Amino acid sequence: MSENNADTLTSEFWENIERKKLVRPVCNLCGNNFFSPQVVCPDCQSSDWIYEESNGNGKIYSYTVIHRPMGDGFPNPYIVVDVDLEEGWKMYSQLLNCEIDEISVGLEVEVIFEKHAERTMPFFQPRRAKK
Amino acid sequence: MKNSNVAIAGIGLTEQAKSLQENNITVCIQAVKNALADAGMLMKDIDGISARWPGPGGTEFDSGVIDWSGVFGKSFRWVGDTYPQGVPGVLDAAAAVSFGLCETVIVFGGQAGILNRSELAEYTQPNNEFVRPWGLFTAAHFAMVAQVYFARFQPDRLKLSQIAVEIRNAGSRNPEAVMFGKGPYRPSDIVESPIICEPFHLLDLCLATEGASAVIITSLERALDCPHTPVRILGGGSEWHRQQYVDPARYDEVGAIGKDAFERAFNYADLTVDDIDVFEVYDINTWEIVRQFETLGLCSEGDGTDFLFENGISVNGRYPTNTDGGLLSFSHTGWGGPNLKVIEAVRQLRGTASGDQVNDAETALVTGAGSGAQYFNAAILAKN
Numbered sequence: 001m002s003e004n005n006a007d008t009l010t011s012e013f014w015e016n017i018e019r020k021k022l023v024r025p026v027c028n029l030c031g032n033n034f035f036s037p038q039v040v041c042p043d044c045q046s047s048d049w050i051y052e053e054s055n056g057n058g059k060i061y062s063y064t065v066i067h068r069p070m071g072d073g074f075p076n077p078y079i080v081v082d083v084d085l086e087e088g089w090k091m092y093s094q095l096l097n098c099e100i101d102e103i104s105v106g107l108e109v110e111v112i113f114e115k116h117a118e119r120t121m122p123f124f125q126p127r128r129a130k131k
Numbered sequence: 132m133k134n135s136n137v138a139i140a141g142i143g144l145t146e147q148a149k150s151l152q153e154n155n156i157t158v159c160i161q162a163v164k165n166a167l168a169d170a171g172m173l174m175k176d177i178d179g180i181s182a183r184w185p186g187p188g189g190t191e192f193d194s195g196v197i198d199w200s201g202v203f204g205k206s207f208r209w210v211g212d213t214y215p216q217g218v219p220g221v222l223d224a225a226a227a228v229s230f231g232l233c234e235t236v237i238v239f240g241g242q243a244g245i246l247n248r249s250e251l252a253e254y255t256q257p258n259n260e261f262v263r264p265w266g267l268f269t270a271a272h273f274a275m276v277a278q279v280y281f282a283r284f285q286p287d288r289l290k291l292s293q294i295a296v297e298i299r300n301a302g303s304r305n306p307e308a309v310m311f312g313k314g315p316y317r318p319s320d321i322v323e324s325p326i327i328c329e330p331f332h333l334l335d336l337c338l339a340t341e342g343a344s345a346v347i348i349t350s351l352e353r354a355l356d357c358p359h360t361p362v363r364i365l366g367g368g369s370e371w372h373r374q375q376y377v378d379p380a381r382y383d384e385v386g387a388i389g390k391d392a393f394e395r396a397f398n399y400a401d402l403t404v405d406d407i408d409v410f411e412v413y414d415i416n417t418w419e420i421v422r423q424f425e426t427l428g429l430c431s432e433g434d435g436t437d438f439l440f441e442n443g444i445s446v447n448g449r450y451p452t453n454t455d456g457g458l459l460s461f462s463h464t465g466w467g468g469p470n471l472k473v474i475e476a477v478r479q480l481r482g483t484a485s486g487d488q489v490n491d492a493e494t495a496l497v498t499g500a501g502s503g504a505q506y507f508n509a510a511i512l513a514k515n
């Protein structure tokens with residue numbers, strides 16, 4: 001999807017993010033969770049899917065620490081992550097509130113919502129035991 | 132070598148540089164002229180063209196796409212619009228020629244007059260709402276795949292750096308390479324260069340440069356009339372996993388991308404990897420070379436760094452690789468960059484390399500794309 005499609009296929013995703021809810025498409029026919037949003041479910045090609053809220057918990061599948069700011073207001077360095085969400089879907093994001101030497105493949109993370117470039121975005125941070 | 136009725140009859144290269152004073156069209160035309168001269172042909176001999184193309188019948192002008200029939204003021208019997216060029220362009224052209232859709236195809240691509248205006252090549256940056264906001268760029272997509280491999284197998288960093296050293300030093304010796312005269316490099320230079328995106332340092336990563344290149348493909352029969360010894364296209368294969376740089380590229384999905392393409396290419400060519408004399412493989416970063424040799428089955432998953440360190444990848448090694456300096460040091464010209472692998476393979480097989488030359492090279496493996504791009508392609512070329 002290009003940003004030109006943002007007002008159709010993915011507008012509901014971003015509306016939820018604005019309300020600090022992380023959602024993902026879930027297929028009504030086969031139960032598949034998928035991301036990014038597609039016109040049809042990639043498993044069964046049904047267009048009958050809805051956005052459902054995620055618990056926002058996951059693990060880092062992979063990450064990279066980037067030492068080359070792109071001029072988008074990111075800190076230097078910044079950490080890009082590919083997160084496996086508990087419901088069985090995945091997305092790219094950035095990891096915040098984390099020391100560089102604390103990151104590893106498999107690290108448990110949780111979603112947080114922060115403003116970036118004047119819109120709310122879903123970031124992740126290490127999931128720490130609640131006191 | 133039964134399936135070899137198609138051959139490369141000409142190659143053309145322009146100056147390669149960090150930036151050129153030309154534009155995308157003029158630099159490509161120069162490469163086309165050079166290839167025609169190399170093949171002893173004129174534009175009227177060309178009836179197939181593979182370049183980024185909306186063409187007659189198409190209306191969508193994506194960035195970098197040009198109506199080449201208008202530029203050359205002629206019509207064609209066959210057009211290919213492979214993105215990018217290189218192996219997919221050559222294989223599609225070979226199929227078109229062998230099926231009689233046309234006689235002679237020119238595959239070309241390149242860029243000029245753009246890199247001095249923006250640091251990152253826009254073509255690799257889909258304007259995607261789930262990628263761009265996180266600050267991903269091409270090297271970062273590849274890094275995300277490599278990090279999982281590094282976590283699992285922990286390759287020796289200095290041995291891995293030796294791969295970049297050998298390729299970069301080949302470029303240092305090659306007068307046509309953008310990085311000619313730089314270096315020589317030692318493994319410590321690689322790991323001491325600035326880290327860009329873990330696990331990759333600056334000197335692990337390919338260039339972004341300007342220039343153009345062109346390849347002429349025709350029947351073996353026609354190629355035998357041309358000035359240079361034909362280089363036959365013996366086989367090839369491609370894997371298209373996903374659109375590049377949109378959704379996460381994952382090691383568990385694309386770590387072995389190329390395995391099927393290699394198998395099909397070698398089967399069709401009736402050769403094995405042990406028959407290959409020179410490897411012109413896609414070195415978008417140092418680790419991607421390791422991944423490809425593991426995928427070729429020459430060593431097991433996780434052992435590629437040690438394997439290449441012990442066997443050697445310079446012209447004096449067991450597996451001469453990226454003899455011109457590769458994308459790391461020779462040049463990488465955007466969507467036309469993959470052609471450079473084909474051109475260096477042809478030069479090695481002709482014995483006319485501008486830099487290091489493998490003695491009596493008869494067969495070459497050429498590859499394109501890679502894990503982070505989520506597609507891959509390979510071709511086997513041989514001296515007639």
Ligand SMILES: [Zn+2]
Pocket residue numbers: 027028029030031032041042043044045046
């Ligand atoms: Zn479904």
